[in-house]
Every structure is written in structure tokens, then in C-alpha cells.
Amino acid sequence: MMQILFIIISVLMVVLFLGVLFKQTYLLNINVFLIHIILGFIIILYHLIDRSIPYELIGVSLIGVVLLQLKHRDILNDQDGRSFLKRLYHMVYIMVLLTISGLYIAYGPMIINVAGLWMSAITFTMLFSFISFCIWCSGFIHQRNAFDFDLLLILGAGIFSERVTPLLARRLDIAVALYEKNPELHLLVSGGQGPDEPISEARAMQHYLIEQGVPSSHITREPNSVSTHENLKFSHRIIQRQYQTKPNILCITSQFHILRALRYTQMENVSMEGIGSHTPYHFLEISLLRDFLALMYEYKLLLTIYFGLLFAGSIYSLLIVPFLQ
Incomplete structure (x- = not known):
């Protein structure tokens, strides 16, 4: 049996x-x-x-x-x-x-x-x-329907200059592609400044998005987090202040990272879906x-x-x- x-x-x-x-x-x-x-x-x-x-x-x-x-x-x-x-x-x-x-x-x-x-x-x-x-x-x-969401939350990754790394750019490119399909979307970029980073990851991401044609009025920065848990925790506070009703949120990060990010959203009692960007093969297994x-x-x-x-x-x-x- x-x-x-x-x-x-x-x-x-x-x-x-x-x-x-x-x-x-x-x-x-x-x-x-x-x-x-x-x-x-x-x-x-x-x-x-x-x-x-x-x-x-x-x-x-x-x-x-x-x-x-x-x-x-x-x-x-x-x-x-x-x-x-x-x-x-x-x-x-x-x-x-x-x-x-x-x-x-x-x-x-x-x-x-x-x-x-x-x-x-x-x-x-x-x-x-x-x-x-x-x-x-x-x-x-898998790609998602841009019209299913009100807000895109893009999680940061380490930077070595004032420019985003290729890994982080892949995350942002997904956000740009979705924004181009639905210009009503707002973007929240989350990432603080580490001890070896010249500026916050959020500011570097904002610069990149503006270069790609996303207006600054559609971008909000969360510049204080230094871990994935803080990314979601601090971003949740911003979302609560800016939205009277719960928005439909899509969390964008690397494919290997998305499940852990969604676990933290669960811990913070915030509902969102996720999408993962491609990761270069030379360090994907690690x-x-x-x-x-x-x-x-x-x-x-x-x-x-x-x-x-x-x-x-x-x-x-x-x-x-x-x-x-």
C-alpha cells in the first residue's frame, strides 16, 4: 500500500x-x-x-x-x-x-x-x-507579463566602480524590457554601499536605468540594505509608505538567488512574484x-x-x- x-x-x-x-x-x-x-x-x-x-x-x-x-x-x-x-x-x-x-x-x-x-x-x-x-x-x-504588475523590485549585487557589473546589468535589463512594454510600471532598486563600493548599488542601478531610457520619476532607491534580507525588509517599508493598497510586485534578481529572496518576502509577510536573470556560466555552479x-x-x-x-x-x-x- x-x-x-x-x-x-x-x-x-x-x-x-x-x-x-x-x-x-x-x-x-x-x-x-x-x-x-x-x-x-x-x-x-x-x-x-x-x-x-x-x-x-x-x-x-x-x-x-x-x-x-x-x-x-x-x-x-x-x-x-x-x-x-x-x-x-x-x-x-x-x-x-x-x-x-x-x-x-x-x-x-x-x-x-x-x-x-x-x-x-x-x-x-x-x-x-x-x-x-x-x-x-x-x-x-520565464518571461512575465508586464501588465500583471505595478512595481518591479530589483535586488542589487556587488559593484566595483560606479558602473553596474554584467551580473547586475542582466537583472536591470529584465526590468527595462518590462518597462518598455508597460511604461506605467514603477521600479524600486534596492542595494546599499559596501565598504569597498564607491557608491550605493541602488544609485548605480538608477544611473543604468536612466541611461536605458527609464525616467527618474519612475525609479525609487532603497540605499541602506547590505544583505538580501535587508533588501526585502527595507524595500517593504518603502512600499508600505508609498502605496495605500498592496501593489502587484515582481522581484527581479539572478536565477540562483530568487528562491532565497522569495523566502525573505515570506518572512516579511509581503506578497510578490519573482523572475530570475541569467547568470554567467563560469561561476554559476558555485x-x-x-x-x-x-x-x-x-x-x-x-x-x-x-x-x-x-x-x-x-x-x-x-x-x-x-x-x-
Whole structure:
């Protein structure tokens, strides 16, 4: 019975992958992502206690990788893209190797077999979650209808001069393209001045937008934030002051960054949608991994409980079940 239920859940998870990757924008939110991850956690925990392999979740993960590869098959035509894939698959290979190593320790004649099984479950959890994270990041690249929104919130990124970097320019270019379609849009640029930055990121972004033809009267600056959380927190205060009714907001940042940004909007109790700009391939895998870990940290209570259950399940599976038998 449980196997049939998990197969149905796995099919649903694949359907979610397809919807996210192929422009079903209603699935592009942090809550759907979290539900997807929790379903995976439940399957892993059950198989750990049952002393079985989660083949259905392995299948879901493999299908996710194939779907990502098919959607972004043009990467293979780019040398930097091929190098990125090589580095990304190397990271996946290491996680797979750690998972298998943990299983070997768990079922070998060693006193640390509980720790081995626990490590294996955690590593596979991270692998599945990272693949899901990459799929959602990919989904946020889709274009949005400019007339669905009243305000564009563009998050800043580090600058080295008074000009925006190529990474930040990609975010702003999305805002410019949307503004050109709907000149009624207002833009809020958020980013403070770091110790090694000559001006605030918000001012540099404002300069760039004006150069691209956006009138200054349609641009508001938030120049005090020095972190993503502060971006959303301080921007929310400005929005509350300037709007009597809640505007429809689109948050624009890099594709690897959008889920974490939406998590902070959730924490600030502000509703907005998101879109991600393309990231250069030469550091995309590091950015994906860094923001994935940062997003997981924001759910530290959930992960602490889950990892505790995995440890208890490992003890039950390897020590208590054999004793009862």
C-alpha cells in the first residue's frame, strides 16, 4: 500500500518538475518548492526505517536531471556551458559517492554503521533537494507579463566602480524590457554601499536605468540594505509608505538567488512574484550551491527535526529491528 502511495507521489513530483520547467508560473513560488522537498523527505525517512532503497525518488531525481538537460540543451553548444556542466556533474558525482559510501559503512561489519546510514540519508536528501532547487531556479527564467504588475523590485549585487557589473546589468535589463512594454510600471532598486563600493548599488542601478531610457520619476532607491534580507525588509517599508493598497510586485534578481529572496518576502509577510536573470556560466555552479545552502539554512528548524528523525530511524533500522527479529 505504501509503495503504491509513494509511486503516486513520485509521479506528482515529476508533474511538478514538468510544470515548473515549462512555464506554469503558478508553481513558481517558495511554498510549492517546500512542499515538493518535504514529500521527498517523507519518502526517504520511510525507506530508511523500512531498510529499503528509495528507487522511486532516485527515479524522480534522474528524470529531473534529464528534463533540465533537455530544456538547456543549448548549453552544449557553448564552451563555457560545457565547462559549467562538467563542474556541476562533478559536484553531483561527489554527493552520489558519499551516499554510496555511507550505505557501505552502514551495512558493513563496523561499529559506526548507524552514523554511516545517517550520513548516506542526509547526503541523498541534499542531492535530491539540490536537483529540485536547480529545477525551480531554471523555471524562474520565464518571461512575465508586464501588465500583471505595478512595481518591479530589483535586488542589487556587488559593484566595483560606479558602473553596474554584467551580473547586475542582466537583472536591470529584465526590468527595462518590462518597462518598455508597460511604461506605467514603477521600479524600486534596492542595494546599499559596501565598504569597498564607491557608491550605493541602488544609485548605480538608477544611473543604468536612466541611461536605458527609464525616467527618474519612475525609479525609487532603497540605499541602506547590505544583505538580501535587508533588501526585502527595507524595500517593504518603502512600499508600505508609498502605496495605500498592496501593489502587484515582481522581484527581479539572478536565477540562483530568487528562491532565497522569495523566502525573505515570506518572512516579511509581503506578497510578490519573482523572475530570475541569467547568470554567467563560469561561476554559476558555485552560486547555485551557495544559495541552495543559504536557503536550507533558513529552514534550520525543519532540517534539525528531519535530521533528528533520520538519526532515530537509523538507530531503529540497524539496532532495534535486528534485535526484535
